[in-house]
Amino acid sequence: MAWPEAARGFVGTxxxxxxxxxxxxxxxxxSxxxxxxxxxxxxxAPAELAELxxxxxxxxxxxPLLAASLIHAAIHDILQTDLNEFKKQSVEGEEAGDHEKEPLLDGGPLQRCFFNKLxxxxxxxxxxxxxxxKPLHRYLQVSIHATRNTRRKMEDRHVSLPEFNQLFGLTDDVDxxxxxxxxxxxxxxxxNYAAAHLHVNVAHHKDLLKNPVEALRESFQKTDEMFLAKARREKLRNGSTGVAALIVxxxxxxxxxGDSQVMLVQQGKAITLMEPHKPEREDERQRIEALGGCLIYMDCWRVNGTLAVSRAIGDPLQKPYISGCADSASFELTGAEDYVLLACDGFFDTIQPFEVVDHVLEHLMQNKGDGLKTAERLVAAAKESGSSDNITVLVVFxxxxKDIMSDCLRDPRSCSADDCTGNPLLNFFSSEKNH
Known part of the structure; x- marks a missing residue:
């Protein structure tokens, strides 16, 4: 269906x-x-309303492209409104100090106003x-699956935005x-907070156009700072690891x-792009101890005997030992790349990167090259390998x-898992990494 008819059809309904x-x-x-x-x-307000x-x-x-365009237009309109009319009469969070007493907005009337703008x-x-x-020039197919698994609650969140440009009104010719x-x-x-705010902070970063990797890295820290202010207002104590990929x-x-991870598969070979932030990592141990913290072994190494990760958004009671400063890296896409995979530790604790290649290829062969349920297959593999944690897997082909499968069938040796030690790409990433 052509764009005008599709747009009219949806908004008419x-x-x-x-x-x-x-x-x-x-x-x-x-709700x-x-x-x-x-x-x-x-x-x-803009990020929370956009997420709703x-x-x-x-x-x-x-x-998706229509939804992103609608949201962009409605957010633009709500920001032309005088939001002072939604200010609450009393200021919350006075214990945070005078410099953090900013007027808060009443979410109920604001939501009604936003829906009416939409x-x-x-x-x-x-x-x-x-x-x-404008559609993307690059081919992208996304497969996502998430499960609570045996945990009492689901505490993972994920975001997939191939329509990033439309959501933020970026009209240049860059994917x-x-x-x-x-x-x-x-x-x-x-x-929840990171899933709603990180990409908004990236989009509004002053250096997005000229230095996107720096915009992505610094937006992690800004999101952490924003959540810490909310945590002080509302007496929250939790945190979240996070990993984000921005294709530009x-x-x-x-x-x-933290220990959520991203990996790349190129011509059937798994390429490690990053090193998770765990307390036992030598540079993390030195950083924590220099700040006066300690590492205690309790079934695994934990910062001050509590968390098994050394960097995260939130965790106000463990700052600065649990750092909100992200690491980042960049990689040039040549066209030989098969897919990018992002997942939480509930996946990577039981599935090694080289095993991903085998699971994906086997799934594609069983499903005649249909990749839509690839993430579901990978989540099942993690459960079968003993993961009891929440599991989220996001695969971006x-x-x-079908071409990936065909290439592997033509040359099976090209799809063998490689030991990434000594891979020249890792040398590239170590030089690009920002601490």
């Missing part, structure tokens, strides 16, 4: 279901997670759809796509905190899965 804007006593047609939008700072809209429009099967955009687009968005996995510990608040043109940029 939405307007039939919601024939008028919300009144002051009407509930918005979504934010507990504690997400009771009150929030003005800086937090992404979930809402996704539940209605909105075409409704207004739909009314305009029903009459005159916007120009069609951009963003993917991330967050693994919460001690609660879900930090992972022919470059892959990655950044990470950079070539047609």
């Amino acid at each position: 939405l307007l039939r279901d919601f024939p008028r804007p919300l009144g002051p006593d009407d509930a918005p047609p979504w 934010p997670a507990p504690g997400r939008l009771g009150s929030l700072s003005q800086a937090e 809209a992404r979930t809402f429009l996704g539940s209605r099967n909105a075409p 409704w207004d955009v739909c009314c305009k687009w029903q009459k005159q759809p916007p120009p069609p968005p 951009r796509a963003y993917f991330a996995v967050f693994d919460g510990h001690g609660g879900i608040d930090a992972a 043109g022919n470059k892959l940029h990655i950044a990470w905190l 950079l070539r047609e899965p």
Whole structure:
């Protein structure tokens, strides 16, 4: 279906279901997670509202490019509104100190106003759809699967944004796509927050266009600082590891905190792109001890006897030992790359990178080159290998899965797993890494 017809069709259906804007006593047609939008700072509002809209429009099967464009237009309109009318009468978080007493917004009325902005955009687009968005030049197919597994709660979150440009109104001719996995510990608040805010901070970073890897790395720290302010207001204590990949043109940029990981498969060979932040890593041990912290072995090495990771978003009671400063790296994409995989430690604790290649190839052969359920197969493999943790796997195919399978069948030796020790790509990454 052509763009104008698809746009008119979707917004027409939405307007039939919601024939008028919300009144002051009407509930918005979504249910934010507990504690997400009771009150929030003005800086937090765009990301939180966009996340609500992404979930809402996704539940209605909105075409992703259309949903991203709708959200961008509605966020633009809400930011033209005087948000002072949504300020709460009392200021929360006074224990944080005078310099952090910023007026907070009342989430309820703000959500209603935002939905009405979204409704207004739909009314305009029903009459005159916007120009069609520019599709990506690069081939991307995304496979995602996540499971609570045997844990009592699911504390992982993930984000897949091939429509990054449309969500943020970037109209140049450069491909951009963003993917991330967050693994919460001690609660879900930090992972929820990072999943809503990190890509927004990247998009608004002053150096996104000229230095995207620095924008990605610094946005981790900004997200950490923003969450710590929320944690002080609301007495939150949890944290989250995170790994993000930003594809910009022919470059892959990655950044990470903790032990969630990203790996690349190139011509059937697994390439390690990063080293997780674990307390026993020599540079991490030295950093923690220099700050006055210690490492204690309790089934594994833990910072001050608590956390088994040494960097994360949040964890206010363990700062500065648990650092919010991310590492980052960049890699040039030549066209020979098969796929990028992001996953939490619930996957990588039981599946080695070289095993990923075998599992993916076997899945493609069994499914005649259909890659859509690849992540589901990998999650099942991790469970079969003994993982009891939450598991999230996000696979981004950079070539047609059928072509990947065909190449391996033509030359099986090209798909053998390699020991990455001494790989020249690792030397490249170590020189690019930012500490």
